[in-house]
Amino acid sequence: xxxxTTKYRIAVIPxxxxxxxxxxxxxxxxxxxxxxxxxxxxxxxxxGAERYLxxxxxxxxxxxxxxxxxxxxxxxxxxxxRIKAGILERGLLLRLRFELDQYVNLRPSKLYKGVTSPLxxxxxxxxxxxREGTEGLYCGAGGAVRRDTxxxxxxxVSINTAYGxxxxxxxxxxxxxxxxxxxxxxxxxxVLVNAGDMWQRIVDRVGREYPEVSHDYCHIxxxxxxxxxxxxxxxxxxxxxxxxxxxxxxxxxVVGGVGYSASGCINACNEFPSMFEPIHGSAPDIAxxxxxxxxxxxxxxxxxxxxxGFDEDAAxxxxxxxxxxxxxxxxxxxxxxxxxxxxxxx
Amino acid sequence: xxxxTTKYRIAVIPxxxxxxxxxxxxxxxxxxxxxxxxxxxxxxxxxGAERYLxxxxxxxxxxxxxxxxxxxxxxxxxxxxRIKAGILERGLLLRLRFELDQYVNLRPSKLYKGVTSPLxxxxxxxxxxxREGTEGLYCGAGGAVRRDTxxxxxxxVSINTAYGxxxxxxxxxxxxxxxxxxxxxxxxxxVLVNAGDMWQRIVDRVGREYPEVSHDYCHIxxxxxxxxxxxxxxxxxxxxxxxxxxxxxxxxxVVGGVGYSASGCINACNEFPSMFEPIHGSAPDIAxxxxxxxxxxxxxxxxxxxxxGFDEDAAxxxxxxxxxxxxxxxxxxxxxxxxxxxxxxx
Ligand SMILES: CC(C)[C@H](C(=O)O)[C@@H](O)C(=O)O
Ligand SMILES: CC(C)[C@H](C(=O)O)[C@@H](O)C(=O)O
Numbered sequence: 070x071x072x073x074t075t076k077y078r079i080a081v082i083p084x085x086x087x088x089x090x091x092x093x094x095x096x097x098x099x100x101x102x103x104x105x106x107x108x109x110x111x112x113x114x115x116x117g118a119e120r121y122l123x124x125x126x127x128x129x130x131x132x133x134x135x136x137x138x139x140x141x142x143x144x145x146x147x148x149x150x151r152i153k154a155g156i157l158e159r160g161l162l163l164r165l166r167f168e169l170d171q172y173v174n175l176r177p178s179k180l181y182k183g184v185t186s187p188l189x190x191x192x193x194x195x196x197x198x199x200r201e202g203t204e205g206l207y208c209g210a211g212g213a214v215r216r217d218t219x220x221x222x223x224x225x226v227s228i229n230t231a232y233g234x235x236x237x238x239x240x241x242x243x244x245x246x247x248x249x250x251x252x253x254x255x256x257x258x259x260v261l262v263n264a265g266d267m268w269q270r271i272v273d274r275v276g277r278e279y280p281e282v283s284h285d286y287c288h289i290x291x292x293x294x295x296x297x298x299x300x301x302x303x304x305x306x307x308x309x310x311x312x313x314x315x316x317x318x319x320x321x322x323v324v325g326g327v328g329y330s331a332s333g334c335i336n337a338c339n340e341f342p343s344m345f346e347p348i349h350g351s352a353p354d355i356a357x358x359x360x361x362x363x364x365x366x367x368x369x370x371x372x373x374x375x376x377x378g379f380d381e382d383a384a385x386x387x388x389x390x391x392x393x394x395x396x397x398x399x400x401x402x403x404x405x406x407x408x409x410x411x412x413x414x415x
Numbered sequence: 416x417x418x419x420t421t422k423y424r425i426a427v428i429p430x431x432x433x434x435x436x437x438x439x440x441x442x443x444x445x446x447x448x449x450x451x452x453x454x455x456x457x458x459x460x461x462x463g464a465e466r467y468l469x470x471x472x473x474x475x476x477x478x479x480x481x482x483x484x485x486x487x488x489x490x491x492x493x494x495x496x497r498i499k500a501g502i503l504e505r506g507l508l509l510r511l512r513f514e515l516d517q518y519v520n521l522r523p524s525k526l527y528k529g530v531t532s533p534l535x536x537x538x539x540x541x542x543x544x545x546r547e548g549t550e551g552l553y554c555g556a557g558g559a560v561r562r563d564t565x566x567x568x569x570x571x572v573s574i575n576t577a578y579g580x581x582x583x584x585x586x587x588x589x590x591x592x593x594x595x596x597x598x599x600x601x602x603x604x605x606v607l608v609n610a611g612d613m614w615q616r617i618v619d620r621v622g623r624e625y626p627e628v629s630h631d632y633c634h635i636x637x638x639x640x641x642x643x644x645x646x647x648x649x650x651x652x653x654x655x656x657x658x659x660x661x662x663x664x665x666x667x668x669v670v671g672g673v674g675y676s677a678s679g680c681i682n683a684c685n686e687f688p689s690m691f692e693p694i695h696g697s698a699p700d701i702a703x704x705x706x707x708x709x710x711x712x713x714x715x716x717x718x719x720x721x722x723x724g725f726d727e728d729a730a731x732x733x734x735x736x737x738x739x740x741x742x743x744x745x746x747x748x749x750x751x752x753x754x755x756x757x758x759x760x761x
Contacts, residue, residue, distance in 0.1 A: 159608065185535075187536075189532075212609055219577050220576075221577035223609040224573060226571070226573070228568065228570055229569045229571075232566070235565075259505075261571045262505065264557070265501075266559070266569070267559060267567055290660050290665075293662075293665035294673070298533055298672075315661060319642070322640040322643045322644050
């Protein structure tokens with residue numbers, strides 16, 4: 070990313086379904102938040118289920134190379150029930166995360182005033198999940214032998230490196246310093262003893278460099294209990310790729326639906342562009358009706374701005390969203406109405 | 416198990432902490448439910464954290480062999496924070512599950528009248544998780560190289576066989592026939608494509624033999640959302656070892672706490688004894704105070720009876736528990752008071 074000019078090239082992948090409906094609002098929020106202090110140039114990438122169904126392309130190498138030259142990526146949502154599970158996930162979403170070495174998958178969860186949690190007494194919920202993004206069971210290691218016979222064996226291999234774990238552990242402790250200074254490692258070290266033990270040792274060692282930050286440990290099964298019984302206990306949750314996937318969806322539900330949750334796939338050393346997206350999917354059931362909630366997409370724009378260093382502008386988007394939900398969160402509104410209402414507060 | 420006499424040898428492993436306080440109530444419930452129609456002979460096994468701390472033994476081979484000759488196992492709870500994670504889990508609990516080939520880990524979840532769910536509008540919750548118990552990431556395959564160096568690599572291998580998956584899939588469909596005739600496969604087949612694809616193919620194939628049973632599929636991350644947003648949708652959840660571990664703890668929380676949930680580790684072909692236990696742990700914080708709730712242990716006695724064919728007696732325990740909770744669930748009572756109250760209804 071350039072230091073001397075305020076021009077940023079943003080790759081935009083609207084994707085499928087409601088992804089295409091909410092992404093323009095993320096772009097509008099970007100523009101309006103910086104008020105001319107930065108110049109965003111967008112390059113659209115036609116990637117996702119529709120493209121795949123049309124011409125069979127998932128993520129052509131040239132397009133990946135072009136994406137690599139941008140400063141950041143805005144993603145809408147990708148997916149279509151007509152496509153076999155795994156094709157777009159592994160070929161597009163995970164390929165981007167891996168090729169761009171987006172090792173921090175950052176997922177804040179906050180219960181906004183005005184949103185109804187499914188919990189009877191949710192309390193204050195405001196934590197961030199720091200999910201490792203480039204290792205574990207997501208590596209694609211594994212295979213099947215004697216496929217489709219009674220003797221079939223299928224394996225999946227979780228690969229974890231000290232290199233990969235340490236960098237995300239450091240990110241979590243740095244983040245905790247800016248928050249309530251508590252890190253909870255979530256793993257299953259009583260069963261996954263090799264990987265779990267390595268995670269715990271690295272957390273203990275790095276933790277000693279952050280004497281102000283306390284840290285504890287929680288098995289993934291117990292974490293899913295706390296997520297409904299006492300989510301306020303969490304500040305920064307640090308976990309691996311698969312546990313992070315599971316826990317952030319549960320967290321999304323607990324804060325009133327994935328419609329209010331954004332996420333960043335971050336290459337924290339800025340070697341490659343980072344990617345920002347709502348955590349909801351393409352929602353084919355409501356696509357095309359103009360009723361998708363653009364709030365999560367707009368929040369992903371705030372995460373993008375924060376990543377580029379526009380902390381104050383990002384905070385203004387967050388505040389606008391917060392005020393909008395507090396006042397109008399329960400009013401049925403169209404995509405455009407919600408988008409306009411939030412932008413009007415910027 | 417003998418067909419000609421009504422004598423059954425039960426291995427009892429009270430274990431640690433509250434395990435030792437609640438297990439006697441499970442035994443009393445067994446006795447009283449069958450009212451002399453079966454003769455239970457108990458053999459106590461001193462296994463768990465206390466034994467390990469005393470003499471270093473985890474599960475001596477002779478004791479395992481003796482356990483193998485019994486008709487069923489009642490387990491309390493095992494664990495102590497002084498022992499490093501993994502030692503008792505892998506050496507005792509998982510060793511029993513694997514050596515006794517307890518391939519069905521059966522975990523019913525029911526929201527009893529009188530229990531307060533953390534959900535604001537829980538609806539009717541009554542489902543069973545059929546968790547595979549002898550494969551997946553629990554195999555203990557994996558290792559670490561260059562341990563404790565910056566170049567460390569730690570792996571965990573999920574091993575899944577058609578043999579192991581098919582038998583638990585059949586169990587789930589058989590169970591669904593006795594229930595609301597719906598099976599939900601939970602996996603992460605969009606990422607764990609080898610194992611997920613095998614599970615789905617086997618479910619599809621076996622499902623064709625059960626035309627009355629409908630089945631659908633749900634990613635583990637989405638399942639954790641439904642578990643808080645719409646748990647009534649589930650009847651029989653069929654899943655692998657790790658996903659089952661995670662989902663059943665979340666389910667336990669949603670039905671008002673793991674204190675009301677029992678589980679069976681079942682060798683459904685009766686080659687080896689099956690094991691029944693409350694899903695709660697040894698709870699060192701409340702151990703010795705006489706306040707642990709024996710309800711889950713008593714429910715595990717009902718599961719044991721059902722496994723031995725005493726369906727009606729098992730149903731009577733379930734009914735007694737249900738009536739007790741409905742009437743007195745919110746009254747603070749000691750372990751012995753709850754035990755006596757439930758038994759008085761038998
Ligand atoms: C679509 C899928 C590959 C992805 C994941 O598992 O990471 C999604 O669930 C997410 O959480 O971003
Ligand atoms: C103690 C542990 C090994 C065990 C598991 O992971 O299966 C427990 O969490 C359970 O669910 O019975």
